[in-house]
Amino acid sequence: DTAVSQTPKYLVTQMGNDKSIKCEQNLGHDTMYWYKQDSKKFLKIMFSYNNKELIINETVPNRFSPKSPDKAHLNLHINSLELGDSAVYFCASSQVRSSYNEQFFGPGTRLTVL
Amino acid sequence: KQEVTQIPAALSVPEGENLVLNCSFTDSAIYNLQWFRQDPGKGLTSLLLIQSSQREQTSGRLNASLDKSSGRSTLYIAASQPGDSATYLCAVSGGNQFYFGTGTSLTVIP
Numbered sequence: 001d002t003a004v005s006q007t008p009k010y011l012v013t014q015m016g017n018d019k020s021i022k023c024e025q026n027l028g029h030d031t032m033y034w035y036k037q038d039s040k041k042f043l044k045i046m047f048s049y050n051n052k053e054l055i056i057n058e059t060v061p062n063r064f065s066p067k068s069p070d071k072a073h074l075n076l077h078i079n080s081l082e083l084g085d086s087a088v089y090f091c092a093s094s095q096v097r098s099s100y101n102e103q104f105f106g107p108g109t110r111l112t113v114l
Numbered sequence: 115k116q117e118v119t120q121i122p123a124a125l126s127v128p129e130g131e132n133l134v135l136n137c138s139f140t141d142s143a144i145y146n147l148q149w150f151r152q153d154p155g156k157g158l159t160s161l162l163l164i165q166s167s168q169r170e171q172t173s174g175r176l177n178a179s180l181d182k183s184s185g186r187s188t189l190y191i192a193a194s195q196p197g198d199s200a201t202y203l204c205a206v207s208g209g210n211q212f213y214f215g216t217g218t219s220l221t222v223i224p
Contacts (some may be wrong), residue, residue, distance in 0.1 A: 031210065041152075041201065043214040055210050090157060096210055100165065101146060103205070103212060105158040 003027050004106040006091050012112045013081055020077045021109045023091030029104075031055075032074035033092040034066060037108070043090070049074050050096060081113045116141045118206055120215035127194055128223050135189040135218045137204035142182045145207045149178050149189050152201045152217070161202075162189070194222045 004025045013019055025032060033056075034046040047066040048056035054066070063079045078085060091106040117140045127133050137147070146165045150158040162171045162178040164187070170179040177190040187204055199222050204215045 033212070035214075041217055043158075043203065043205075045212060048210055050210065092158075100163065101207055102160055102163045103148060103207075104160060105150075107157040110155075 003104050004091055004093055006089075006106040006109050008109060009107060010110050010112075012114065014114055015081055015083060017081050018077070018079045019081060019111070020075055021089055021091075021111075022073070022075045023106055024073050025091075025093040025104070026072065027093055027095075027104060029093040029095045030071060031094050031096045032068065032071075033094075033103070034074065034076050035090040035092065037088040037090060039087070047074075047076075078111075081111075083113050086111055086113045116144075116206060116208060116211075116213040118204060118213050118215040120202075120204060120218050122218060123216065124219040124221075126221040126223060129194060129196060131194050131222075132190065132192050133194055133220070135191070135202050135220070137187040137189070137215050139185045139187075139206045139213070141206075141208070142185050143208065144182065147178075147180055147187050148205045148207065148212075149176075149187075150203045150205065152203060154200075158203065191220075194220075196222045196224045198222050 031050045033048045049068045052068045065077045068074045088108045090108045094103045148163045149161045164180040175192040180187045201217045201219045203217045205212045
């Protein structure tokens with residue numbers, strides 16, 4: 001029973017295409033996140049949603065649009081893909097209302113833009 | 115803005131050694147600090163979480179400490195094994211926001 005799942009695991013596409021990555025968590029958490037991990041392995045937060053409401057929106061091109069249909073899902077849609085978008089994208093979730101607030105990560109989606 | 119640094123960036127030790135990984139952060143107003151492990155091509159696995167009111171947490175051969183006033187945390191790994199080889203990341207939480215360190219790549223030589 002995977003706690004945080006992402007699809008697809010690998011995504012190879014041409015520059016200029018539009019693609020989506022899906023994320024689901026079955027932990028009952030109230031907050032979900034998208035992170036980008038670059039080639040140097042540095043993890044940078046992109047978005048955070050709490051109960052379907054956007055609460056963190058870091059400096060990310062507006063070609064990236066997150067969508068949260070419900071608390072358990074946070075999808076990432078990317079328009080007009082560029083070479084620099086190639087990275088590993090991680091989804092995560094946590095229960096912010098809990099003082100513990102432990103983050104759990106999905107397995108990642110490796111995006112390659114050709 | 116919170117900045118998180120991990121030293122060293124890479125570490126190579128013979129099997130059986132005890133070792134310490136370091137994590138420092140600039141803003142002591144944190145909710146908690148979490149240590150993760152990342153294997154090549156994989157996601158992050160949570161190892162330990164220390165709440166801001168706590169000083170340390172232990173799980174098996176791992177012990178993490180937190181000194182908020184000095185902005186430091188250490189992850190102690192006892193009797194290292196080749197299976198411990200991975201990248202270790204620390205992250206500090208400021209409520210809704212998590213800030214990650216740059217990671218320490220650990221290699222344990224059999």
